Amino acid sequence: MAAGGGEGQAAEPEAAVEPEVAAMEEPRSFKDLGVTDVLCEACDQLGWKMPTKIQIEAIPVALQGRDVIGLAETGSGKTGAFALPILQALLETPQRLFALVLTPTRELAFQISEQFEALGSSIGVHSAVIVGGIDTMSQSLALAKKPHVIIATPGRLVDHLENTKGFNLRALKFLVMDEADRILNMDFETEVDKILKVIPRDRKTLLFSATMTKKVQKLQRAALKNPVKCAVSSKYQTVEKLQQYYIFIPSKFKDSYLVYILNELAGNSFMIFCSTCNNTQRTALLLRNLGFTAIPLHGQMSQNKRLGSLNKFKAKARSILLATDVASRGLDIPHVDVVINFDIPTHSKDYIHRVGRTARAGRSGKSITFVTQYDVELFQRIEHLIGKKLPAFPMQEEEVMMLTERVAEAQRIARMELREQGEKKRSRNDNDDDTEEAIGVRNKVAGGKKKKRKAF
Template identity: 80%
Template sequence: MAATGDSMASTSTNVDGTDNKIEKITFSQLGVIDVLCEACQQLKWKTPSKIQQEAIPVALAGNDVIGLAETGSGKTGAFALPILQALLASPQRLFALILTPTRELAFQISEQFEALGTTIGVKCAVVVGGIDMMTQSLMLAKKPHVIIATPGRLVDHLENTKGFSLRSLKYLVMDEADRILNMDFEQEVDKILKVIPRERKTYLYSATMTKKVAKLQRASLQNPVKVEVSTKYQTVEKLQQHYIFIPVKFKDVYLVYILNELAGNSFMIFCSTCVNTMRVALMLRNLGLTAVPLHGQMSQAKRLGALNKFKSKNRSILIATDVASRGLDIPHVDVVINFDIPSHSKDYIHRVGRTARAGRAGKAITFVTQYDVELYQRIEHLIGKQLPLYNTEEQEVMLLMERVTEAQRYAKMEMSELSNRKKRQKDEDEDTEESSGVRKKFKKKRKY
């Protein structure tokens, strides 16, 4: 994980955890001004992370930046500090635009910008789907300094919100650029690049340098400096990784067994579909476990609510699709469970990156069924190591079978009820729409 071209001294850590006394780099030494250094102290950022040591001086020197860094490496600080410093030097509304792939990540970046800029009065606006367009239009009319947006909703505003334009923009950041492009936002990104000034600073941050990202770099950056703190796909050293090989029909029982075995920890459980996320959450609740689901079909308010319950430790288990695998900084995740194996090996890196963050230890357990062997082998090939088997006592696991089967049955009934409720609601909405259409036609006729 050595940083490329690392010209700065930093603290090295021995195997026993003691620090070799090498001079510690401070934010001030990187060229960050005092008022922002104080903001870093208030956020308890004692020393810059590797990506911050590499990227901040390059950005402050006025260069475009391509930052390649593993998840949880402090990327937000690496682009937020240079932008805020430039904003202080020449204050201007609609100064910076940060594009992100997911709504949750947008809110998180906004929180960090506001926390860093609290003493200098920075105003941010989050522009994402799932929230009323009119409310966002009013926020944009106030001309915030920084807009954090998902590409689709930003294009909606550029095309439909009167008086909103980004013609004076000075900074563009594409965070998790590989994921933005994997989610097929290419057209939206092209539209955005056409309506913002060519004369601007651009920072492109990505965990992986894919062909699409390289193409985007050629289209939008001018003589960029590449900073890299992860030369290959890696997982954090303090992360204990295991796999468990089980028949697919016993997955739920083994999940409950592991949650009982490791009780007292906080868990993130990753499922591949929204439906399975909901089903597992309902099943665990029926067993008296405090679980909340997080998936793309939930409303934005519910998604933020679930995330806040988990962050505030009101719930100890968050069950999520890959909507939560990238960028979300939830400091206290102790264990990540890949209940459904990811279909893209790189997503494994991002999922397990939710734990063992900022130097802490963590544990990751991946469920492998008879249908997942090839996908699992790809993951081992990608991370360059074979994982140990997680030891379980089969007899103890099977003692839970009866209770789990009953919880599954109740979860199935609740899922069916939820589905019927949605269908009824949809039918009612369609009826309302139809009758309002008839009323409009009737009114038109009466006018003549």
């Protein structure tokens, strides 16, 4: 049965999945969950003192060799919930090309790889990241070395399965689909279908998702055998230690209000979410012109630049990361103090994922959502989804208005810089086209010369 398909099909009754795991006596350590000593030490070195709720639910079941559906909110420790059982199984039966982790975004793939390498460093585990935006030849060489774990986005993996000589997944023992709802929402259904057809039926499958959509239920029926459902949170919610606010502002003064809040909460680290790549870049330039250490992260940047931005922010070399929703799910950046929704998310569920970047792993955090005269309905939908009315963030309007002149000048400079960047990009593309044309002409000439030589 195909894993993809439309939303229209009715979901199978829940009888297809075993009921949620019964509450057990709260384990105090990973050892209590059945994790072997060498991996417990690795957890300790990573600073994982106590298992999270999803780890408590999923790890014992996965260690028993059962298929798992894990439903958990963002920032709940899902990577550990599937990485530890895979590494423990690998210790028991060492094998190359042992596990495949499918994930929706490049950044999340690199992050999962880091966790596998860190947890498995003492037992010599090797992983390969197979994602778009990176040279396929170097990836083919990495696959030829037969890593233990492959972490991949579905599109690029299918490219290698179809075109890389000698590469197959016929010996695979574990399949993980992380952020399954998002993989399917990004229209990877065809690719997931192709992957399911070429991997062994006799495997363990772990499916993790923030939401149980009809598409995810359909994928579950296609890919999992008699799974156990481990649900930590069945309704949409934000964590308790997150202080959530909104500010209602006129659209034309958004930049001034942003600068005011960054000044008011100076000393914190910020993630600011914008709706488009262009606005992310513009706002980053604006803030830099005003002396803030801001750095952008969006889909129009090269993979190296995206990883560079992320690493600078993680290393605290920059205190403000401006991002599109490419960064709203799955990325584990431990020190985000404040999330600002500069542009309100169009889909209410994205609000949960955005604000989930702060108040992680038991820490506290703040989120502030900008609501303009055009966003009232979207904001009401968010409040309805999370089941609470948000308080207004305390503001001094006069102080905001005092910033408008400086902000207007910074806006003007940012627009000029953005235009210059666009012109440089166009010029580079034109040069690339010219180079390709020149190479084409040279090849034709060379081909002609070869033919002449053959003629004599």
